[in-house]
Every structure is written in structure tokens, then in C-alpha cells.
Amino acid sequence: MKKPEEVSNPPCHLRPFKRSTSLAIWPNSPQADSGHLAFSNKDWRNMWPQIEWQACNSCSLCLLFCPEGAISWNANRLPIVQEDWCKGCGLCARECPKNLIAMIPQTHR
Amino acid sequence: MASVEFLSGNEAVAQAVRLARPRVIAAYPITPQTTVVERLSEIVEAGELDAQFVHVESEHSALALLMGSAAMGARTFTATSSQGLLYMAECLYYASGGRWPLVMMNANRALALPWNIYGDQSDSLALISSGWIQAYAEDAQEALDMIIQAYAVAEDIEVRTPVLVNLDGFVLTHTYEAVSVPDQLEVDRFLPPPDLPEGYPGTFSMSKPQSLAITAGPGDYTVFKYQQHAAVMHSAAVIRSVGEKFHQHFGRGATGLIEGYRSEDAEFILITLGSVSGTVRQAIDELRRQGVAVGMLRLRYLRPFPTEELVEYLYSSTRTRHVQNIGVLEKDISFGHQGSVSLEVKSALYEYASRQGGAAVPVLNFVAGLGGQDISGEDVQNIFLELASSVNAANQSQQTLSAPGFSDVRFLGLEPFREENQHQDAA
Ligand code: SF4
Ligand code: SF4
Numbered sequence: 001m002k003k004p005e006e007v008s009n010p011p012c013h014l015r016p017f018k019r020s021t022s023l024a025i026w027p028n029s030p031q032a033d034s035g036h037l038a039f040s041n042k043d044w045r046n047m048w049p050q051i052e053w054q055a056c057n058s059c060s061l062c063l064l065f066c067p068e069g070a071i072s073w074n075a076n077r078l079p080i081v082q083e084d085w086c087k088g089c090g091l092c093a094r095e096c097p098k099n100l101i102a103m104i105p106q107t108h109r
Numbered sequence: 110m111a112s113v114e115f116l117s118g119n120e121a122v123a124q125a126v127r128l129a130r131p132r133v134i135a136a137y138p139i140t141p142q143t144t145v146v147e148r149l150s151e152i153v154e155a156g157e158l159d160a161q162f163v164h165v166e167s168e169h170s171a172l173a174l175l176m177g178s179a180a181m182g183a184r185t186f187t188a189t190s191s192q193g194l195l196y197m198a199e200c201l202y203y204a205s206g207g208r209w210p211l212v213m214m215n216a217n218r219a220l221a222l223p224w225n226i227y228g229d230q231s232d233s234l235a236l237i238s239s240g241w242i243q244a245y246a247e248d249a250q251e252a253l254d255m256i257i258q259a260y261a262v263a264e265d266i267e268v269r270t271p272v273l274v275n276l277d278g279f280v281l282t283h284t285y286e287a288v289s290v291p292d293q294l295e296v297d298r299f300l301p302p303p304d305l306p307e308g309y310p311g312t313f314s315m316s317k318p319q320s321l322a323i324t325a326g327p328g329d330y331t332v333f334k335y336q337q338h339a340a341v342m343h344s345a346a347v348i349r350s351v352g353e354k355f356h357q358h359f360g361r362g363a364t365g366l367i368e369g370y371r372s373e374d375a376e377f378i379l380i381t382l383g384s385v386s387g388t389v390r391q392a393i394d395e396l397r398r399q400g401v402a403v404g405m406l407r408l409r410y411l412r413p414f415p416t417e418e419l420v421e422y423l424y425s426s427t428r429t430r431h432v433q434n435i436g437v438l439e440k441d442i443s444f445g446h447q448g449s450v451s452l453e454v455k456s457a458l459y460e461y462a463s464r465q466g467g468a469a470v471p472v473l474n475f476v477a478g479l480g481g482q483d484i485s486g487e488d489v490q491n492i493f494l495e496l497a498s499s500v501n502a503a504n505q506s507q508q509t510l511s512a513p514g515f516s517d518v519r520f521l522g523l524e525p526f527r528e529e530n531q532h533q534d535a536a
Contacts, residue, residue: 019329023336029208029269029311030325030333034318 040084041068045106047088052100053078062092062101111295111359116288118281121249122188122214122274123148124288125256127158128296129212130303132183135163135171140226141278142190142216149186168193172200172211179209180321182312184260184303187211190278191218194232198239204271205240206337207322208311210263211271212256213241217383217440218278219480227481228278229440230383234411234449240337242272242344243412245382249288251409252276254355254362257291260300261351268344269310270337277384277440279481291359299358345413366415368407369422371397374429375404377496380419380454381438382408385477385484389438392489402430403493408450416457423470424461432470434496438489440478447474447518473499477521488521495519 015036020026032038051062062079063071070085071092079092093101116124122145126134134153136146153162161178165171168189175185189197194215204211215233219225233243242262246252252274259272276282305312311321325333345366352364370386371393372378379389386407396403406422408415423432435458439450446452451474458469475492478484 023332023339026332026336028336029321030206030323031311031319031321032323034320 037084041087042083042106045086045088047090047103048106048109049081049086049088049090049092049101050104050109051079051081052102055098056100057098059097061095061097065091065095067091111289111291113287114290115285116249116253116290117144117283117285118246118249118252118276119144119216119283120148121253121288121290122256122276123152124290125253126186127152128291128293129184129186129257129260129300130158130297131160131186131212132303133161133163133175133178133185134187135165135174135178135185136187137165137168137171137189137193139168139190139193139216141218141228141282142188142193142214144282145188145214145216168197169200172197172204172213175211176200176204176207176209179211179305180207180311180313182305182307182309184264184305185211186213188214188216190216191220191226191232194236195220198236201236201239201241201271203322206333208269208337208340209271210260210269210305212259212263213271213273214252214256215273215275216278216282217275223480225480226278228280228282229479229481230275230277230450231441231479233273233275234439234441234443236273237412237449240270240341241412242268242270242341242348242410243275244272244410245275245408246281247384247386247407247409248281249284249286251362252281253288253290254359255409257296257300258348258351258355258362261354262344262347264301264305265344265347265351266309268340268347270340270344275383281384289359289361295358299355341413345410345415348410348413363409365418366408366410366413367418367422368409370405370407372404372406372422373425373427374402376402376430376433377436377493378404378406378423378432378434379436379438379489379492379496380406380408380450382411382450383440385438385440385489388484388486389489392486392493395486396490396493401493401497403497411450411453414453414457416460419454419457420461423458424465434499435470435472436475436492436496437472438475438477438484438492440476442476442479442518442520448476451518471499474518475521476518479520482522484521492519 058077068085070082071079074080090103093103152158153160171187178185217230219229220231244255246255255274263272389405393403437451437454439448441448443449462469
């Protein structure tokens with residue numbers, strides 16, 4: 001068993017839906033590999049969670065509550081938000097017991 | 110060794126399902142389907158079939174549950190009828206679009222209103238474009254055989270399309286006949302194992318996680334729908350080869366999507382489907398004794414529509430007589446136009462005629478058996494006689510066409526009403 005602090009939480013990747021003009025390599029059912037995003041959410045997101053790291057005690061709540069799995073740990077076990085995945089819903093800000101997350105307009109970043 | 114048993118159509122289906130060994134059965138009871146799932150619940154309870162039998166709260170849930178089961182790689186079964194099939198409608202498209210190889214039996218029954226629990230084909234024909242392969246059984250033996258073959262067709266890797274096997278409500282679902290029931294070993298040799306193989310498209314895999322039932326935008330959607338269409342078109346070849354393989358294994362059954370009866374030298378051909386074909390055979394034998402060259406083409410499958418086979422039957426160079434007139438006998442009306450099956454047949458003939466550059470054979474549409482209306486041997490003989498007499502009476506059929514309130518569709522049992530109507534027009 002790895003110790004919790006060693007568990008890596010690699011950022012998810014954008015992988016556009018594979019289009020082909022050959023039916024032979026077109027998906028043969030409406031299905032696609034999991035763990036990938038076909039389109040980035042950054043172009044339509046209105047708000048962005050800005051995290052104040054200084055007082056963060058790495059309690060994990062933001063990471064666990066994020067419905068998109070957009071939050072992962074950095075090397076110092078501090079929460080970072082994945083640019084392509086966050087949809088700006090603000091759940092993390094709501095759940096942080098220390099109120100360290102501020103939702104700011106995407107355009108003001 | 111196969112055993113011969115005295116079974117109703119529904120019981121024959123239940124036996125076929127037992128032999129196909131589905132892992133999951135989900136159903137909601139509705140007349141005249143009920144006895145299929147009743148029998149299956151007994152079979153599961155008795156331990157003769159190792160399946161999860163789920164009593165769901167609706168037909169919609171039944172099909173939704175089976176999609177989930179198929180996504181886990183399980184062979185499945187459900188059955189329904191009439192209002193239940195329509196209640197499932199949303200899931201029918203979902204299942205065919207998701208390409209899950211489900212098999213369902215439908216007891217053909219009339220649609221409300223007026224409320225009516227008796228047989229006709231309005232239910233399945235309303236959903237002919239739902240992406241399911243549609244089969245129509247003539248008798249209990251064929252129902253049993255079609256269900257077993259349906260699994261082989263649906264699960265074929267190139268097809269991956271759900272199959273709906275239709276039995277006429279009551280006339281077929283509830284009448285008894287001697288049925289040859291194969292033994293388990295024979296069916297196991299014929300069908301693939303009841304668990305879809307690892308990596309089968311449309312199923313979950315622990316080693317390669319996938320999101321099923323994804324969204325597709327305007328451009329991509331068309332490609333998925335084209336693939337679906339191509340798969341159903343291709344299924345015609347698979348239906349034939351599965352039928353031939355079945356014939357080799359069990360020594361019986363038609364292999365084509367159409368079955369002809371005394372049609373090679375017939376001038377007047379009745380195209381029909383389902384259990385009424387038995388009555389039509391008898392009427393043909395009787396009229397043949399009187400010297401009228403009549404025959405039948407029975408549509409065993411409506412999707413994929415067997416255009417090529419139909420054309421081959423009607424225009425083959427080996428025919429000894431030309432076809433003069435065609436009738437389409439069906440238990441359905443597409444309100445404001447004509448019977449759905451007649452539309453299918455005419456479309457196929459038009460395609461042939463426009464390719465060959467000639468006139469298509471005239472087609473008369475007979476709508477009969479609505480809401481359980483009896484279709485007697487005499488009725489069918491009269492239909493043939495009308496086909497024979499309208500050859501030399503082109504003007505007459507013109508009149509019928511233009512008569513207000515009546516298109517060229519003949520409704521069985523409305524003849525007195527038509528006469529009254531014509532009198533009123535004349536007055
Ligand atoms: S705003 Fe929503 S989506 Fe973005 S990180 Fe927070 S919880 Fe996740
Ligand atoms: S919820 Fe707040 S305190 Fe907890 S890890 Fe996230 S940012 Fe840090």
C-alpha cells in the first residue's frame with residue numbers, strides 16, 4: 001500500500017473524440033474511453049475557483065466534493081484545479097471549511 | 110434428443126428462452142404476453158434456468174434494465190405487447206442506437222382507443238423505424254425457432270442490433286399445437302455462450318473503462334446513424350446464414366426473409382405476415398382446386414425489409430406466369446394513408462420499376478383483423494377473387510380510388526358501409 005501522501009493524482013487529459021473518415025476506425029457503438037474530456041470546459045466556464053494556499057490544511061474536502069474530479073494535489077499536497085475540467089460550479093468554494101476558495105469571474109483571472 | 114410438446118405460442122417462446130439461457134429477464138405483465146413471463150418465472154424458480162428474473166414497475170424500466178444488463182455482457186430477454194411496447198418506445202430507440210443485442214417478444218395487439226385487448230399488428234408496425242430487427246412468426250414452432258435464431262442474429266458482431274419477435278395476440282400466443290423442443294445440448298451447440306465475450310462493443314470492461322451512451326454532435330450523429338442503418342441492412346445476410354445453420358442443426362425452418370407458397374406460377378399473389386398465413390394457405394389450396402392461379406408471399410421479416418427477395422419472387426426469370434395483381438393483407442392502418450406493410454411493398458416495387466423502367470404490378474391493400482377481427486378462409490378467398498377480377502377492371506378501381514371517404518384500401522367487414530356510402534354519393 002502506498003502512503004496517502006505518495007498517491008499521485010495525475011491531471012486528466014484532454015483527448016478530442018477521434019474522428020475519422022474511415023468507418024473502420026469510427027467507434028462501433030456510441031461509446032468512448034473513460035477518463036478523457038472531448039472538449040475543454042474553459043471556453044464556456046463563467047467562474048474560476050481561486051484557492052488561497054497559505055491556510056490550507058489539505059483536508060481534501062474540495063477535492064472530494066468537486067463533481068468533475070477537476071482538483072488534484074500538487075507535489076506539496078496542495079489543491080490545484082485542472083484548467084480544462086473545472087466547470088466553475090463553485091461547490092469546492094462552498095465546501096472548504098476554511099473559506100479559502102473564492103469564485104472569481106473567469107474573465108478577471 | 111428433441112421432444113415434441115403440446116404448447117401455446119407463448120409457451121413455445123418461454124421454452125426457446127429457457128434454451129437460450131439468458132442471464133437476466135425483466136418484464137412487466139400485459140395481456141396477451143403474460144403467460145410467456147409467467148412460464149419463465151416458474152422455470153427460473155424451478156432452477157431450470159440460471160437467470161435473474163426482475164419484476165420491474167413498468168415496460169420502460171424493463172428495457173432500461175436490460176440495456177444495463179447487456180452493457181455488463183449478459184444475454185437478456187423481455188416480452189411485451191401493445192400499450193406496453195409503446196410505453197417502451199423511448200427505450201427501443203435507445204437500445205438500438207446503443208447497439209445492444211437484446212431479444213424481445215411482442216404479442217401483437219391493438220392499440221387504444223377504443224380499448225381493445227385483441228390481436229392486430231398496429232403496435233409493432235408503429236415502431237418499425239425504431240432500429241430493431243422485426244420478425245413475424247406464423248406458428249408456435251416458428252416462434253420457438255425465431256427466438257433462438259434471434260440471439261444469434263442480434264449478437265453477431267457485425268449486427269449488434271436488437272431483435273423483436275412478433276406473435277399475433279391470442280390467435281398465436283394462446284393457441285396450442287405440437288412443437289418440437291430441442292434439448293439444451295443442441296441449442297448450446299448452435300448459440301454462442303450466454304455471456305458476451307470480453308471486449309464486445311457496447312459492454313463494460315474492467316481493463317478498459319469506457320463511457321457508454323455518449324453524446325454526439327450534429328456531424329458525428331449522422332455517422333452513428335449511418336452505421337446503425339448499415340448494420341440493419343447487413344443483418345439480412347446474417348438472418349439468412351443463421352437460418353441456414355439452424356436448418357442444418359435442427360432440420361427445419363424457412364431460411365429467407367420471405368417464404369413463398371405456391372407463388373412460382375401464381376398470377377394473383379397475396380403478401381401477408383404472421384399467423385393469418387395459415388388461413389391464406391388453405392384458401393390458396395381451395396382456389397387452386399378451382400383453377401385460379403393464386404399464391405402467397407409471407408414476410409417473415411419487415412426490418413430489414415427484403416426488397417431484393419421480394420423482387421426475386423415476383424419477377425424471377427424462372428416464373429412460369431407473370432404476376433397480374435398483388436394484394437397486401439395486414440392487421441394495421443397508417444391513418445391518412447394506407448396499411449404500413451402495403452407502403453413497404455409499394456416502395457420496393459417502385460424501386461424495382463424505376464430501375465427496370467416499367468410499370469409496377471398493381472397492389473391492392475386489404476386491412477383486416479383489426480382489434481381481433483376474425484379473418485375467415487372465405488374472407489381470404491374473396492380477397493383473391495377481388496384481385497383476380499380487378500385485373501380487367503382498371504376503370505373500376507379508379508372509381509374506388511376517387512370515392513370520397515375511401516382510398517384504395519379495403520377494410521374487411523366494411524363492405525356494406527361502402528355500398529351505402531356510394532349510394533349517398535350518387536344521390
Ligand atoms: S468550481 Fe466546481 S468544477 Fe471547478 S474545481 Fe470547484 S467544484 Fe470542481
Ligand atoms: S477544502 Fe479548503 S482547506 Fe480543505 S484542501 Fe481544499 S482548499 Fe484546502
